[in-house]
């Protein structure tokens with residue numbers, strides 16, 4: 001994506017898009033990291049001369065480098081089964097209270113700490129000199145500089161959210177070498193110009209941004225004031241509020257809310273909801289790509305016929321999603337959907353219900369009042385999901401931009417380049433002036449949603 005940013009200008013042009021396809025080989029689910037690197041380089045060539053480049057990606061996953069800077073193996077996908085059972089064992093040993101007090105992070109089985117525990121004793125990890133999270137790895141390939149951008153570092157469960165530093169004591173007690181982790185860097189800091197050997201037009205500078213995609217997406221939420229919740233809605237739904245300080249209470253830990261670091265020292269207080277992965281993976285099983293048609297038919301299905309808890313860990317790995325959804329319905333005594341449209345309706349009702357629960361809990365646990373829910377990311381295009389989310393939350397939903405992550409990424413770069421000034425509120429004001437959003441008013445009574453919630457027993 002190429003962004004143009006100035007005091008009254010903000011637009012994005014897509015110059016190159018490539019698939020990110022996992023590869024299961026020799027019993028392990030990998031990322032195809034060289035295909036991704038090629039996609040990045042092709043994209044930068046297609047972009048032509050630009051002032052700077054910022055890299056963001058999903059969180060928690062990493063590549064290991066040896067002392068010469070060579071990549072050791074293919075990064076493993078966080079949905080790989082190597083972490084099965086690891087989180088429970090390690091968290092019990094370290095103490096869930098201590099883990100939360102230090103890192104403020106939600107327990108997800110694939111947090112970097114558990115991936116490293118699963119990889120313990122492997123030759124790759126033993127000889128590794130550096131561990132680089134995915135966007136830091138790409139930035140290293142572009143510049144030759146190692147570093148760890150803080151928003152993504154905060155997702156490892158090895159980062160001290162209050163001290164804003166690596167949690168080295170925790171690393172030692174978890175059997176992880178602290179020397180693996182490079183120095184931290186803040187979003188907005190300059191990394192280095194791209195290496196001349198890459199032959200990229202104009203040799204732009206690489207600038208650290210909110211390298212966790214969700215951190216950039218939250219910058220890209222066109223909210224005014226602070227009384228809003230956001231749902232960064234794509235493969236995952238990341239549902240929460242933006243705070244100045246972490247919430248580290250026992251209630252917050254039990255509700256599995258996370259305190260991830262945001263741009264400008266903010267806290268992204270949120271919960272991971274399984275998201276449109278449920279739909280993407282169902283469509284893969286059905287061999288269909290016609291989402292508009294599926295959504296049209298799902299809209300005609302009866303509401304609340306079957307609801308499931310989308311956060312059921314059974315849905316995490318790749319595989320036959322419609323079968324797992326049917327099984328979850330059967331287990332919960334819900335009618336089993338018999339058609340793709342019925343399954344899609346079950347997914348969307350269930351996601352809207354999970355959005356409702358997370359927005360309400362975020363308010364209760366943080367004390368922040370929410371008046372509007374912003375839906376950004378690919379899910380902002382899904383009118384049925386946006387409407388159901390408004391209905392479920394009993395709040396207006398403002399949907400868009402779809403490319404919030406790219407907007408958040410370029411806005412932080414533009415501020416470093418001096419093309420715009422100000423805090424997150426100023427960056428968001430520019431978004432509001434230049435980008436369209438779609439408003440969904442809540443319809444119907446809350447009682448039906450409450451009843452569905454009770455049926456689910458969550």
Ligand code: LFR
Nearest residue numbers: 057058059060213214236272
């Ligand atoms: C979204 C995201 C989430 C993170 C998940 C796994 O793309 O980055 O924030 O929990 O992917 O990395």
